[in-house]
Amino acid sequence: MKNSIKAFGLFALFLILFSCSSSDGENSPDVIPTGEPIEFTGEWSAEKAVFDIEFEDLTETADFIAEGGSINLNVEENGSFSIQFVLGQNSESITGQMSINDDLLTIVFDYSPSDRSYFEVHHTDNILEIDGGPLEYDFDDDGTPEPALVSFRFISNQ
Structure with a gap:
């Protein structure tokens, strides 16, 4: 039962993760997706989707893939x-636009075009890694969101 609750929480977190945005504070770069070519186009499947969740006195790791989930990402050359x-x-399917400035991935989701989310990105021909955080979600359903760092590793389907 605990694993089912954790899996449901992870699924909800993914929906929130990709619906949350970073504020445009002084540390946020002024990067706007421009539709310029993205180097990691094509279809990708996640082999890793891990959250390091910081509770009051401990950090717990939750793995969406290990809980039986799957994530598929399709990236077009224009950044969509x-x-x-x-x-x-x-x-759940989510669409948007992305751009890269050095190793910083900026994402604008179609359902929230005025907000931007930022992630660190590294890629080779066959591997795409996206990391970010801290992001917040109420993992233990106590009314207080816990910060979490996220780490994705995608493998090219090409």
């Missing part, structure tokens, strides 16, 4: 993308 999260019978 779609990402699909699947966990059991639940699935």
Whole structure:
């Protein structure tokens, strides 16, 4: 039962993660997706989707893939993308636009075009790694959001 609750929480977190944005504070770069070519185009499947969740006195690691979830990412050359999260019978697809400035990935989601989210990105021909945080979500359902760092590792389907 605890794993089912954790898996549901992870699925909810992914939906929130990709619906949350960073504030445009002094540390946020002024990067706007421009539709310029993205180097890691194509279809990608997640082999890792891990959250390091900071509770009051401990850090717990939650793994969306190990809980039976899957994530598929499709990136077009102009920066448009779609990402699909699947966990059991639940699935969610999200679309948007991305751009890169050095190793910083900026994402604007279609459902929230005035907000930007920022992630660190590294890629080779076959591997795409996206890391970010801290992001917040109420993992233990106590009314207080816990900060979490996220780490994705995608493998090219090409």
